[in-house]
Amino acid sequence: MKTTLKQELEKAYQGGYAIPAFNFDNYEIARGIINAAEQEKSPVILMVTESAAKFMGIDYVYTIGKYMVESTTVPVVLHWDHGFDIELVKAACANGFTSVMLDASKESMEDNIRMTQEVVACAKKYGVDVESEIGHVGGKEDDRDSKGNGYTTVAEAKEFEDATKIDALAIAVGTAHGVYKTEPKLQFELIKDIKANTTTPLVLHGSSGVPLDDLQAAIKLGITKINIGTDLKLAYANALKEWFNQNEGAFDARKFGTFAIEAVKAEAIKKIKAFGSSNKAK
Numbered sequence: 001m002k003t004t005l006k007q008e009l010e011k012a013y014q015g016g017y018a019i020p021a022f023n024f025d026n027y028e029i030a031r032g033i034i035n036a037a038e039q040e041k042s043p044v045i046l047m048v049t050e051s052a053a054k055f056m057g058i059d060y061v062y063t064i065g066k067y068m069v070e071s072t073t074v075p076v077v078l079h080w081d082h083g084f085d086i087e088l089v090k091a092a093c094a095n096g097f098t099s100v101m102l103d104a105s106k107e108s109m110e111d112n113i114r115m116t117q118e119v120v121a122c123a124k125k126y127g128v129d130v131e132s133e134i135g136h137v138g139g140k141e142d143d144r145d146s147k148g149n150g151y152t153t154v155a156e157a158k159e160f161e162d163a164t165k166i167d168a169l170a171i172a173v174g175t176a177h178g179v180y181k182t183e184p185k186l187q188f189e190l191i192k193d194i195k196a197n198t199t200t201p202l203v204l205h206g207s208s209g210v211p212l213d214d215l216q217a218a219i220k221l222g223i224t225k226i227n228i229g230t231d232l233k234l235a236y237a238n239a240l241k242e243w244f245n246q247n248e249g250a251f252d253a254r255k256f257g258t259f260a261i262e263a264v265k266a267e268a269i270k271k272i273k274a275f276g277s278s279n280k281a282k
């Protein structure tokens with residue numbers, strides 16, 4: 001069932017929970033995400049990064065995304081994650097995505113605002129919601145590496161939302177993409193200050209590997225979209241390793257695929273329960 005990012009994030013804020021936003025890189029991961037959402041009766045954000053879309057084939061992603069949304073009864077936001085190529089972001093708007101993220105966070109504030117305004121103007125024609133990022137979420141962001149410094153400031157967040165009128169704002173508050181080498185330190189005071197001074201729904205990227213009670217504390221401070229990529233990739237890869245260790249010589253993709261789908265589903269359910277979105281599919 002199709003829904004919008006704006007509507008789901010507003011409901012989540014009112015209800016004191018967060019919507020899990022999961023990345024998929026192939027059919028099995030997408031299937032595991034949707035199966036988890038169905039079992040938990042949870043709304044879900046099904047995301048694909050620009051590089052994952054290129055890996056699968058952009059037209060394939062349009063088709064499988066549409067299929068996943070239309071073949072389930074739970075509300076699904078189909079989201080283009082970390083769009084660096086503005087033309088591909090616009091194409092996603094025209095091809096059935098319900099929300100898009102432009103990531104121009106490496107650009108100057110001025111350029112980030114200008115590029116975000118361009119995407120917002122295009123997205124509005126299709127009724128598509130827009131997320132943008134300011135500050136530098138650490139770690140590996142899709143294909144690009146950042147140094148992991150530079151938290152979002154309250155003043156930047158305010159200036160940015162006023163200038164762009166976006167629907168969701170990704171902030172850099174101590175998380176990083178990929179696998180953590182040391183435990184992340186979320187800047188709770190900063191989340192609180194940004195929330196108190198802005199009105200745009202706030203998004204936390206790089207949330208895999210962050211202790212669930214830290215994420216729950218962030219939800220209490222007003223985070224309503226939590227991005228999870230790495231934890232599902234790990235669940236998928238570990239399931240395949242386990243399967244081949246236990247089934248030497250096996251080769252049936254349907255069998256190990258099913259096993260991997262179950263592992264992704266189980267991991268997604270852990271997040272859904274922790275974020276409080278179970279039984280919120282209405």
Ligand SMILES: [Zn+2]
Pocket residue numbers: 082137141177205206227
């Ligand atoms: Zn991200």
